[in-house]
Amino acid sequence: MDSKRLISSVIVGLVVIVLILIQNVYLIGILLALIAIIAMDEYLKAISKVCKPIKWIGYISCAIVAIINIIPQEYLLKFVLFIIPFILLILFAQVIVTNMKTTFKDMAYTFFGIGYIPFFIMFLSLINGIDNGKILIGYILVASWGTDVFAYLIGSKFGKHKFSKVSPKKSIEGCIGGALGTVSIALIYTFILNTYFSYDYSYIYIGVLSAVLSLIGQLGDFSASSIKRYVDIKDYSNLLPGHGGMMDRIDSVLFIAPFAYMFFTF
Secondary structure (H helix, E strand, C coil), X not given: CCHHHHHHHHHXXXXXXXXXXXXXXXXXXXXXXXXXXXXXXXXXXXXXXXCCCCHHHHHXXXXXXXXXXXXXXXXXXXXXXXXXXXXXXXXXXXXXXXXCCCCHHHHHHHHHHHHHCHHHHHHHHHHHCCCXXXXXXXXXHHHHHHHHHHHXXXXXXXXXXXXCCCCCCCEHHHHHHHHHHHHHHHHHHHHHHXXXXXXXXXXXXXXXXXXXXXXXXHHHHHHHHHHHHHHCCCCCCCXXXXXXXXXXXXXXXXXXXXXXXXXXXX
């Protein structure tokens, strides 16, 4: 691992540790909102090659992540359901006010980014707010980064069958290895929690859940890569040398978060 990639990994790791250790939900919301803004900026710059996105509403939408923690629980679902048509209304208003200088294509690409980035990141705040939320976020990180590590190790050594042209370096062997490796780490994590911290998580449920989340995360990785292929870029930015941009680091987490919230709350 080169020095730039090592430094980037340390920085990312420190940010994750800070997010896990911080108890103040409002501060966590602000930090996640900043991550959403950085990722949104990378996305908007990427799609600017094929359209003229409505950047101001894209950035403002990231405030959803910061304020989600101050919404009373009984109004939370209504707020989430309302915010989607409200944002869509503003985007259509932009098209009308500019006399269609802002096109439907511009609006659609912007709306997709809002649903994809801040709306998905919002679920990390929601998970953090439920019982044992920080512990559960650990499973998301295992599913995301555990998959990346094992998929790379297995794929680079045994990968012979390419998975998709969307990401030509990834192999079927790597994808399977990523899922199996994630299950192994998740079960070890569960053993530690159950044995030393008096939790009582089901090993069978966690094993199945981690495999599903790993596969979802890999689809999220491919989804982000498909956008890069469409606009013909290698990385979303060079924010994290050796890792690319913020979007390159959180692409799988984005997709895992809403499904993890669904599984955890069920």
